Amino acid sequence: MSDLAIRTDGLTKRFRAQVAVDGIDLAVPRGSVFGFLGPNGSGKTTTIRMLLGLVGATAGTAQVLGTDMPKGLDDVLPRVGALVEGPAFAPFLSGAANLARFDAADRHAAPSTRARRVADALDRVGLSHAARKKAGAYSLGMKQRLGLANALLMPRDLLVLDEPTNGLDPQGTREVRSLIRSFAADGTTVFVSSHLLAEVEQLCTHVGVMSAGRLVAQGTLEEFHRSGESRVEVVTPDPEAALAVLSRLGLATDAAASVERAADATASGGSGDALVTAALPGDRNHALPDGPADDPALGPALGLRDGPAPVDRDPDGPAAEAIVAALVRDGVRVRGFAIRRTSLEQRFVELTGEGFDVVA
Numbered sequence: 001m002s003d004l005a006i007r008t009d010g011l012t013k014r015f016r017a018q019v020a021v022d023g024i025d026l027a028v029p030r031g032s033v034f035g036f037l038g039p040n041g042s043g044k045t046t047t048i049r050m051l052l053g054l055v056g057a058t059a060g061t062a063q064v065l066g067t068d069m070p071k072g073l074d075d076v077l078p079r080v081g082a083l084v085e086g087p088a089f090a091p092f093l094s095g096a097a098n099l100a101r102f103d104a105a106d107r108h109a110a111p112s113t114r115a116r117r118v119a120d121a122l123d124r125v126g127l128s129h130a131a132r133k134k135a136g137a138y139s140l141g142m143k144q145r146l147g148l149a150n151a152l153l154m155p156r157d158l159l160v161l162d163e164p165t166n167g168l169d170p171q172g173t174r175e176v177r178s179l180i181r182s183f184a185a186d187g188t189t190v191f192v193s194s195h196l197l198a199e200v201e202q203l204c205t206h207v208g209v210m211s212a213g214r215l216v217a218q219g220t221l222e223e224f225h226r227s228g229e230s231r232v233e234v235v236t237p238d239p240e241a242a243l244a245v246l247s248r249l250g251l252a253t254d255a256a257a258s259v260e261r262a263a264d265a266t267a268s269g270g271s272g273d274a275l276v277t278a279a280l281p282g283d284r285n286h287a288l289p290d291g292p293a294d295d296p297a298l299g300p301a302l303g304l305r306d307g308p309a310p311v312d313r314d315p316d317g318p319a320a321e322a323i324v325a326a327l328v329r330d331g332v333r334v335r336g337f338a339i340r341r342t343s344l345e346q347r348f349v350e351l352t353g354e355g356f357d358v359v360a
């Protein structure tokens, strides 16, 4: 059995001249909550529609739950719950009656247990109290929850949710997110698209970033945190000496280092201090989209010969201490020291060339 719930190879969709999805290689591990992140129009919905067999691919292949799509559609779809662009509920039927209708359309669903399935699904999304209310009178959040209940009528191995919090107020958003967490806690793989960075950060274990039809990065959220650039910052009255040390450590190349002399040094006491910054090597090339790379650990890359060799690539760990130790050993008066990491938001903007809506 494949350890991937979703796998695509070169998956492509063209609409006449426009390439909506451009040869993407998705790898969604089973058991993950995979955030499919990208600005509006970047190809997320089209990808999801191809995965669910709602639209054919122009090129490439897709496997869902280890089965080739769309060939295995009939076998796979009963194990997949989907929320795509809001299901069409009949406004004059109650929530329960709407679900019963969808359940009746599923040939794998036994009619004798329908009422129980509908009641359980409504209970799961917290809509039992509104079961008899007309769906047309539901709030947007309730409609979205009814859509999730629909996806949950049968036990599912995979949930595919297209922008499940779109248009919801903060309360509805929180509720839907907490539902998604509860699905994941049950072991269901969740593939959720979003244009909200904060949402993906809060919910997901993995993330794939779409930009203009291309999958520009994918990996664990942790890898994303690590994939941004890290910079060393040293506040010192001895900037030239500091630069020399950083340079010897392989950190301060011409392009990656800078010295900023503070008119009134606020970072630490005393005028005449300068802020010396340099890029840390290694992190930038860390392993997206193909998993962890074998780039050298930060310690050896620093070229430190004496002292304990730092092997942890985390620049907040021994490597930071090693840098400070080297500075101090050379008599640099270190008045401030920090390692700053590019924020995820900056990283995504770099990857996509577009701003993200970062409102939670």
Ligand SMILES: Nc1ncnc2c1ncn2[C@@H]1O[C@H](COP(=O)(O)OP(=O)(O)OP(=O)(O)O)[C@@H](O)[C@H]1O
Binding pocket: 015, 018, 019, 020, 038, 039, 040, 041, 042, 043, 044, 045, 046, 047, 195
């Ligand atoms: N049926 C279609 N015919 C022509 N073009 C389409 C069709 N469906 C999608 N597109 C185009 O393909 C591109 C990708 O659209 P898609 O809906 O997949 O993006 P998205 O990332 O889901 O965006 P959003 O978050 O706005 O839904 C867009 O430029 C869109 O206009």
